[in-house]
Amino acid sequence: MNSESGVAGSSSQAAGSAVKVQGLCKDFASFASPWDRLVEWGTLGRYRRHETIPALTDVTFDLRRGGALALVGANGAGKSTLLKIVSGTLFPTAGRVEVSGRVASLLELGMGFQPEFSGRENIVFNGRFLGLKDHEIQDRMADIIAFAELEHAIQRPLRTYSSGMLLRLAFAVVAHVDPDILVIDEALAVGDAYFTQKCLVRIRRFRRDGVTLLFASHDPLAVKSLCDEALLLVEGRCLDWGSPDSVLEHYNSLVARGRSSRAILNMEGVPARVSRRSGTEGNSRRSGNSRALVAGFSLTDASGTACRSFMAGDEGIVRIRALFLDHVNEPTVGLLIRDRLGNDVYGTNTWQQQVSTGSCRPGDLLEVGFRIPLNLGPGEYSLTVALHTLESHVHDSFDWIDRLLVFRILSPPAARFTGTAFLRPTLDVTAPVPLQDLQTWTGTLTAAFGGEPPRMYQVGESTPPWFFQGWYPAERGQEDWFAWTRPSFGFIIDLRGSFLELEVGARPDSRGDQATEADISMGPVSLGRFVVAGGAGWTCLRIPIPPEVSGCAGLVRVTVPGWRASAAGEGGDPRLLGLRVRRIHVT
Amino acid sequence: MVSAVRSTWKFLSGLGGGLVKLLGYRDLLWQMIRTDLRGRYRGSLLGLSWTVVHPLVMIGIYILVFSRLMGARLAGHTDAPYAFGIYLCAALLPWNLFTEVMGRSTTVFLEHANLVKKMAFPNILLHLYVAGTAAVHAAIVMCLFLLFLLAVGQLPPLAALAAWILLTVLQLVLAMGLGLVASTLNVFFRDVGQIVTVLLQVGFWLTPIVYVADILPSPARRMLRFNLLARIAQGQQEAILNHGLPGPGLTAVVAVLALAVLAAGLACYAALRHGIPDEL
Numbered sequence: 001m002n003s004e005s006g007v008a009g010s011s012s013q014a015a016g017s018a019v020k021v022q023g024l025c026k027d028f029a030s031f032a033s034p035w036d037r038l039v040e041w042g043t044l045g046r047y048r049r050h051e052t053i054p055a056l057t058d059v060t061f062d063l064r065r066g067g068a069l070a071l072v073g074a075n076g077a078g079k080s081t082l083l084k085i086v087s088g089t090l091f092p093t094a095g096r097v098e099v100s101g102r103v104a105s106l107l108e109l110g111m112g113f114q115p116e117f118s119g120r121e122n123i124v125f126n127g128r129f130l131g132l133k134d135h136e137i138q139d140r141m142a143d144i145i146a147f148a149e150l151e152h153a154i155q156r157p158l159r160t161y162s163s164g165m166l167l168r169l170a171f172a173v174v175a176h177v178d179p180d181i182l183v184i185d186e187a188l189a190v191g192d193a194y195f196t197q198k199c200l201v202r203i204r205r206f207r208r209d210g211v212t213l214l215f216a217s218h219d220p221l222a223v224k225s226l227c228d229e230a231l232l233l234v235e236g237r238c239l240d241w242g243s244p245d246s247v248l249e250h251y252n253s254l255v256a257r258g259r260s261s262r263a264i265l266n267m268e269g270v271p272a273r274v275s276r277r278s279g280t281e282g283n284s285r286r287s288g289n290s291r292a293l294v295a296g297f298s299l300t301d302a303s304g305t306a307c308r309s310f311m312a313g314d315e316g317i318v319r320i321r322a323l324f325l326d327h328v329n330e331p332t333v334g335l336l337i338r339d340r341l342g343n344d345v346y347g348t349n350t351w352q353q354q355v356s357t358g359s360c361r362p363g364d365l366l367e368v369g370f371r372i373p374l375n376l377g378p379g380e381y382s383l384t385v386a387l388h389t390l391e392s393h394v395h396d397s398f399d400w401i402d403r404l405l406v407f408r409i410l411s412p413p414a415a416r417f418t419g420t421a422f423l424r425p426t427l428d429v430t431a432p433v434p435l436q437d438l439q440t441w442t443g444t445l446t447a448a449f450g451g452e453p454p455r456m457y458q459v460g461e462s463t464p465p466w467f468f469q470g471w472y473p474a475e476r477g478q479e480d481w482f483a484w485t486r487p488s489f490g491f492i493i494d495l496r497g498s499f500l501e502l503e504v505g506a507r508p509d510s511r512g513d514q515a516t517e518a519d520i521s522m523g524p525v526s527l528g529r530f531v532v533a534g535g536a537g538w539t540c541l542r543i544p545i546p547p548e549v550s551g552c553a554g555l556v557r558v559t560v561p562g563w564r565a566s567a568a569g570e571g572g573d574p575r576l577l578g579l580r581v582r583r584i585h586v587t
Numbered sequence: 588m589v590s591a592v593r594s595t596w597k598f599l600s601g602l603g604g605g606l607v608k609l610l611g612y613r614d615l616l617w618q619m620i621r622t623d624l625r626g627r628y629r630g631s632l633l634g635l636s637w638t639v640v641h642p643l644v645m646i647g648i649y650i651l652v653f654s655r656l657m658g659a660r661l662a663g664h665t666d667a668p669y670a671f672g673i674y675l676c677a678a679l680l681p682w683n684l685f686t687e688v689m690g691r692s693t694t695v696f697l698e699h700a701n702l703v704k705k706m707a708f709p710n711i712l713l714h715l716y717v718a719g720t721a722a723v724h725a726a727i728v729m730c731l732f733l734l735f736l737l738a739v740g741q742l743p744p745l746a747a748l749a750a751w752i753l754l755t756v757l758q759l760v761l762a763m764g765l766g767l768v769a770s771t772l773n774v775f776f777r778d779v780g781q782i783v784t785v786l787l788q789v790g791f792w793l794t795p796i797v798y799v800a801d802i803l804p805s806p807a808r809r810m811l812r813f814n815l816l817a818r819i820a821q822g823q824q825e826a827i828l829n830h831g832l833p834g835p836g837l838t839a840v841v842a843v844l845a846l847a848v849l850a851a852g853l854a855c856y857a858a859l860r861h862g863i864p865d866e867l
Contacts, residue, residue, distance in 0.1 A: 028865055034776055041775075084864075088707030091861035107705050116626060125622060128615040129706045 017100075018181050018212035019063040019086055024095035026056040026081055026236075055081040056236045058095070063229070065101075065180075068213035070223040070244060072251050073233035079216040080185055082233070083107060086214060087183050101180025101212070104130055106170055113166065115159035119150055122158055123173055130177040140176045147202075148172035149195075168195055175202050181212045200226065220248050220309065221378075221410050255308065285402045292331060292387045292398035295365065296321035299383065299407060309408040310374050312422040316407070318370045322387050322399075324360040331357050331398070332391070333368040336384040337376070338403070339420055345381065346372075351391050375422035378411035438523055442553040445492060453494045453553045455586040459483045466492045468555055472575060480582055487562030487578040494553040495545050495586055500527070502541040503583040506534045507563065518579065519559045525549050532560070538582055545586070602853075605709070612712055619716040624723060642728035646735060649675050669739055670828065676732050677827035678796045678820035681755040684725040685762045685816075686787050691717045692766025693783045696774050700867040710863065711856065714770070718763050725755075736827075743830040750833055751826040754819050760845040761815075767852030771859050774866050794820050815844055 029050040031037040036049035056078045063069045071079040084090040085097055087105040113122050123144055127137035145154050148168040153161065161169070174182070182203070203226060207213060217223050223230055223244050230247035232240035232254075240250045301307040302315040310316055320333050334349025350357050350368060360366055382403040389396045411417060435441050446452050453466055459474050459481045470489030474481050482505075493500070506516040514534040518541070520527040525548055530541045558579070565573035628637045650672030695713045696703055703710055729752075736742045743751070773779040794817045800808055811817045819841055822833035 029862070034778070037775060084704075089704055090864050103707065105705075105707075113701070114622070114626075117622070121622070125618060126706075128618045129702075129708060134614065 016064050017062050017098075018065045018067070019061075019069075019214060020096075020098040021062070021082075021086070022060050022096045024056055024059040024082070024085065024097060025054070025093045026078075026085060026090065027093045028053045028055055054236050056085075056092075056233075059233070059236075059238045061231055061238065061241055063212060063214065065212055066207075066210045067229060068207055068215065068227040070227035070230040070247075071214070071216040071233055072223060072230050072247055074255070076235075077233040078236040079233055080107070081236075083183050083185050083214065083216055086181075099181065102131060102178070103181045103183060104174045104177050104179035105183035105185075106174050107183070107185045113158050113170075116157055118157055119148075119154040119161070119169055120145075122169065126170075126173050127177065130173070130179075132177055144169075144172045144176050147175060147198075164195070171195075171199050171202075175199075175206075179206075179211060181214065182206055183214045185216050186218065221413075223248060224413075252307075252309070286400065288387070288397045288399040290399065291326040291328060291396075292322050292324045292360070294320060294385055294387060294399050294401055294404075295323035297385060297404060299405060308406070309410060311412050312374065312376060312378060312409050312417075313412065313424070314374050316372050316374045318372065318383065318385075320368050320370075320385050322360075322366045322368075324364045324366065325362050327362065328360045328389065328398070330389070331360055331366070332386075332388050333357065333366070334386045334388070335370060336386070338382045338384065340380045343420075345376065345420055347384075349386070349391075374409060375424070376409045377418065377420040377422060378409050379420070380406055380408050382406050438525075438549055438552040438554055441523070441555075442494075442551075445553050449492075453492045455494045455496065457491070457493075457584040459582055468492055470578065472577075477582075482580045482582045484575065484580055485558070485578040486576060488557065488559045489578060490555050490557040491584060492553065492555050493584065493586060495522070495549055495556075496551050497586040498545055498550070499587045500541075500543040500545055500556070501583070501585040501587060502543065502558075502581070503538050503585075504532055504541060505536070505538045505580040505582070506532045506560075507565075516560050516579070520556065522549050522552070522554050522556045527556070532579060538580075609709055609712065609715075612708060615708070616712055616715055616719065619712075620719045620723065623716070623720045638724060638727055639731070642724075642731055646676060646680075646728070646732055649679065650735070669741070673736065673741065674799075674824055674828050675797060677751070677824045678794075680725065680728050680732060681758050681823055682791065682794070682796055682816075682820065683728075684721055684755065685758050686791075687721040687724070688718050688759060688762035689766050689769065689783060689787060691721065692763065693769040693773050693780050695766075695770050696863055696867065697777075697780075704864055704867055710860065711767075714763060714767060717766070718759060722759060729755075743827055746832060747826040747830040750838075751823050753838070754822050754826070754833065754841065757841050757845045758816075758819050760849050764845065764848035764850070764852035767849075768855045771852075771856045771863070774863050775859070790816060793817070796820055815841065 030053050031040070031050045039047055040049045059078075059082065061069070071082060073079050081090060083105065084107060085092050086099060087103055087107060088099070089105075089107070114125060117125070120141070123141060124137050127140075132140075145151055148165075148171070150165060150169060150172075153165065158166070158169075184203070200222065203213065207226070213226065215223070215227060227244050230240075230242065230244040231238055232247045232251050234254065239254075240247050296319075298306060298317075298319045299308065300317045300319075301310065302317065304317070307316070318335055320335065322331065322333060324331070330351075332349045332351040334347065334351075336347035337345045339345050348370070355368075357366060357368070383405050384400070384402050385404050386400045387398040388400070389398075435444060449465065454464075457464065457466070461474060461481065463471050463474055463483060467483075468490040470486035471491075472484040472486070474483040500520075502520075504518070507514060516532045516534065518530050518532055520530065520541075520543060525546060527543050527546065527549075530543065532539045532541070560578045562576045562578060564576055624638065625635065628635060631637060633640065650669055653675055654669045654672040692714055695717055696710070699713055702708075702713070733742065733748075742748075769779055769783050773783075793814055795803075795811065800811055800817075800821070803811070818837060822837060822841075825831040825833065
């Protein structure tokens, strides 16, 4: 209600900075039970009964106007808390936050949506929240709906929307409020690849227009391509602030160190979440008769550093350590890579690779390494490991751990692609060469369209592919089908004959004397200028085909002065029109 | 605690600027009220007409059942056929406004946690929205009641009407103040919502709305003097039924107390508001 005590919206300070954060701390108080709170409040804090959970500790940064800062850090590092404080929905415990300009934020999937109301009403509602006036919302409504691609669902209540649709709506609203500062949480991660891409394009345009961006993401590629600065948050503290590359490198090294410190003999133990003792949920991920157990594993890059993100085509090394509790002759050690949707992408094992594992006695440790060129598409993949006998785990499964770990493949910036396979094509392109003469046109066109072009068209219900450019959909007139064209239109026709006949009409208006002149040409050859009489009737233009194009197939182009029915006061048709066409014929 | 005092002081000292800032949100407030009015009867055939049908039936039942069927008569008004119904409505309609504002305010942060957590706006707007929506409903009901009074030829003179409305507005202010306290505390202690429901029910029977104070034993009647809501109700009944004006003393006391409660509510909200989004 007053100017926020910590979040000052004043525009006077720091002309060059859009967001200035100084010594920011945020603690959450956690009470074990409401009685504890009652005791503490009742004694005016003399008896402290709460536990203080520091979410942010002494965070300082300065984001200049038009800059883009990425917050990098593990889950729970305080990224979301920081974004919320900058957005003004959470209040800092200590420190200063100065924000100058209109902030639009996309926090945790959407905004204050009302489930009972339609998409359209929610746009109005949220537009108001973001400070738009009524007419501004109405002006942008069509754009917002189009951007969200929700034309079909916009009248339905929001509770019927999927989370992807909610995200699209939320982003579309935010994208149309002209923010000075755009705050985006990891929200974009839930969208499908197509929409995420669209959002990124929009965000780039915002950046070009000078909008300041504050962005939290796990996606190193998005961080690198969108932001010019990054801030590394670890357990609520700012550990690094600099270029995205150096900060991401710092982050990755921390991640790797964090893993290896927990590893035994440079290997990681099986995480508790799939442990056999962790109850039913864990058991569903792990199965087997325990004659042998997976005792350790590692996923490293070619140099042996623990790694969870690779560039497509990099080499990854999976090492699996098995502990045997029983005599097993020639055990099989295998792995399976699955994509995000659970499709098997690649799986193999020592049996299939015809590698001998020898005879194992109880207490033996066996280690198998798989050196795998990760020729995979960008995305997240899971790794499943298995110990069994013979070819597959259905025979005698010792230990099977589903989705033991998740790793990520990034698209190489220089050779982007989609899909799950990295096929490394080589491309060659010939320079564009114009067709030499009209005769070659005929052959090429026949090859391209899979047949010779027709010599006669009667405009019907559908527009044929040979109607090349400048055609509106056919419509049904009083007697016959016809199609309106743009002022310049073309069609592909086989000119074997002596005359090209065009049944066309000009404006069907009262000023019937208004004739139109049409220029007709084929490639470089002009077929002449012809007069189309005005009025509602049809004119049959009988055009002699000059010898140099006779026998050729090609693109005939017609140009007439354009006009608009709506501008001429002849009904509401807003299209830019040329001629009406009913029939085209070569005789 | 020190920080709470400091933030209260900052809040209250910034009240003027805050009011100006709130003004900037009046479009949004109006939108929320409109949305609520339309949303309540969403999907129904009659839509907004229900806002009139409901109170119409309510007033009709009170007046018919109490005055006609049960034949309740009011001492001193034995000749007036609708006197008891009118007596009832004079204080019950404002009481309903009071209850609705109190009740909905108490849970407003929890109900709109989504907005509080995700949108940056002065959260006190939610209270204005609750009060505004309830006031619109109450205004419709009260207009219908006045139309009825006009129809039976018992419309009070303008001064008495004004007094009735003034008392009702002060009652609304009181409800907003109490609602602010309750809603803020309710975020931290969810029991508050239950306590408020119970208190409203007890308060309804501690206030002579459906009964006449005269039927109480005299010690109890003396205790009524200390019940602000009873004083307001009696003032409203007096204005509508006997066309009598509340004394300036009573009006002043009610006004001062209502504003004091509102200030206390604001102070309570100010002291604790920074913790609200953390708890939702």
